[in-house]
Amino acid sequence: MEKTFNNKAWFMVLPVVLLVAFSAVLPLMTVVNYSVQDTFGNNQFFWAGLQWFEEVLTSERLHDALIRQFIFSGVILAIQIPLGIAVSLCIPKRGVWSSFCLVLMALPLLIPWNVVGTIWQIFGRVDIGLLGATMAALGIDYNYTQNAAHAWITIVVMDVWHWTSLVALLCFAGLQSIPDAYYQAAKIDGASRWKIFRYIELPKMNRVLLIAVLLRFMDSFMIYTEPFVVTGGGPGNSTTLLSIDLVKMALGQFDLGPAAAFSIIYFLIILLLSWVFYTVMTNYGKGEGR
Amino acid sequence: MALDWMAWTWQTAAFFGCIGITLVGMTVWAVVAPQAPRMGILRFETTPGDRLFVSLLGSAFIHLGWLGLIGDPLWAASIVSVVYAAAVFRWV
Numbered sequence: 001m002e003k004t005f006n007n008k009a010w011f012m013v014l015p016v017v018l019l020v021a022f023s024a025v026l027p028l029m030t031v032v033n034y035s036v037q038d039t040f041g042n043n044q045f046f047w048a049g050l051q052w053f054e055e056v057l058t059s060e061r062l063h064d065a066l067i068r069q070f071i072f073s074g075v076i077l078a079i080q081i082p083l084g085i086a087v088s089l090c091i092p093k094r095g096v097w098s099s100f101c102l103v104l105m106a107l108p109l110l111i112p113w114n115v116v117g118t119i120w121q122i123f124g125r126v127d128i129g130l131l132g133a134t135m136a137a138l139g140i141d142y143n144y145t146q147n148a149a150h151a152w153i154t155i156v157v158m159d160v161w162h163w164t165s166l167v168a169l170l171c172f173a174g175l176q177s178i179p180d181a182y183y184q185a186a187k188i189d190g191a192s193r194w195k196i197f198r199y200i201e202l203p204k205m206n207r208v209l210l211i212a213v214l215l216r217f218m219d220s221f222m223i224y225t226e227p228f229v230v231t232g233g234g235p236g237n238s239t240t241l242l243s244i245d246l247v248k249m250a251l252g253q254f255d256l257g258p259a260a261a262f263s264i265i266y267f268l269i270i271l272l273l274s275w276v277f278y279t280v281m282t283n284y285g286k287g288e289g290r
Numbered sequence: 291m292a293l294d295w296m297a298w299t300w301q302t303a304a305f306f307g308c309i310g311i312t313l314v315g316m317t318v319w320a321v322v323a324p325q326a327p328r329m330g331i332l333r334f335e336t337t338p339g340d341r342l343f344v345s346l347l348g349s350a351f352i353h354l355g356w357l358g359l360i361g362d363p364l365w366a367a368s369i370v371s372v373v374y375a376a377a378v379f380r381w382v
Contacts, residue, residue, distance in 0.1 A: 007321055026296070029296065029302075029306060030296050032302055032305070032306075033296055033297040033302050034297060036299065036301065036302060039297075045297045045299075047301075050357060050364070053354070053357055054357055054358075054361070057354060057358030058358060268347070268350050268351065268354070271347060272347060272351070275343070275344075275347065279334060283334040283335070
């Protein structure tokens with residue numbers, strides 16, 4: 001087979017490689033260095049071998065945080081993906097109302113994470129928050145600072161409020177790419193609304209849905225700021241997700257060795273999941289017709 | 291350059307050195323004898339670079355799993371990893 005590419009072109013990406021090496025690869029290597037050593041400050045390090053990895057891998061604390069993290073991401077996907085699809089189906093296809101809906105939907109996405117956390121932290125308070133006061137007026141004993149279930153409901157609803165728009169906007173973009181001829185053909189065949197969704201809209205949305213699932217899963221898996229501002233990981237450790245636990249360990253306790261080992265395991269889990277999603281996304285449908 | 295820069299130890303330096311040599315070796319191999327992507331048992335196309343990535347990532351999890359579930363001796367996990375990497379390069 002004739003060679004159709006020139007390997008010298010790889011030198012064109014050299015500046016990016018150097019930049020990424022400086023900003024990501026070298027810091028990651030530092031974390032690996034920390035993970036096998038112990039320090040008491042003053043830039044003095046002592047060899048610890050794989051002790052921190054053993055400690056972290058057998059730690060109930062990490063297992064609990066990991067389980068909580070998977071539950072959180074699972075709940076987020078289970079709510080946001082169907083809700084985002086449903087919302088996108090309700091947005092008018094064209095006209096002024098379509099633009100209005102799109103702008104309205106985009107607004108939560110523009111609010112910084114810590115501001116969202118602060119909004120919901122105040123919103124849920126029984127003494128000064130609208131949600132908390134309304135719950136109290138309805139006779140519901142709602143208190144996210146003392147009740148774990150209430151804290152979970154609050155951070156899940158907050159994330160749904162913040163990010164469902166992203167799924168809806170992506171799905172809307174997928175829906176807009178469907179030619180009218182598909183709908184006309186379905187109408188001639190007398191297809192029901194459900195069948196139009198199942199056999200026309202959903203298959204046409206699969207690409208954007210995969211992107212939406214990837215983005216929402218990765219983002220929810222690495223979430224830190226919003227739950228930290230609202231609950232601080234509490235009550236107890238009930239909303240201490242992986243990144244909150246990691247920051248507590250690294251900066252709160254200054255346990256650099258265990259925190260570095262924890263970071264590497266966290267990084268490997270994210271790397272594995274990203275690779276799985278990326279592989280599924282790039283190979284989806286390629287095997288059809290073979 | 292002093293080894294204590296970035297808290298280096300000879301062990302971590304050797305670890306990254308091995309990964310660096312592997313990457314350089316794979317690059318040279320790809321330039322000398324380019325290989326087209328192929329369809330493996332996972333039913334998607336992979337290049338040698340993909341297979342190296344899967345091998346390294348899988349090896350990391352094999353070592354972590356071994357450390358968390360069994361403990362010593364860790365060199366046994368390394369042997370399992372080499373067998374796993376060979377299988378990935380052969381069949382994936």
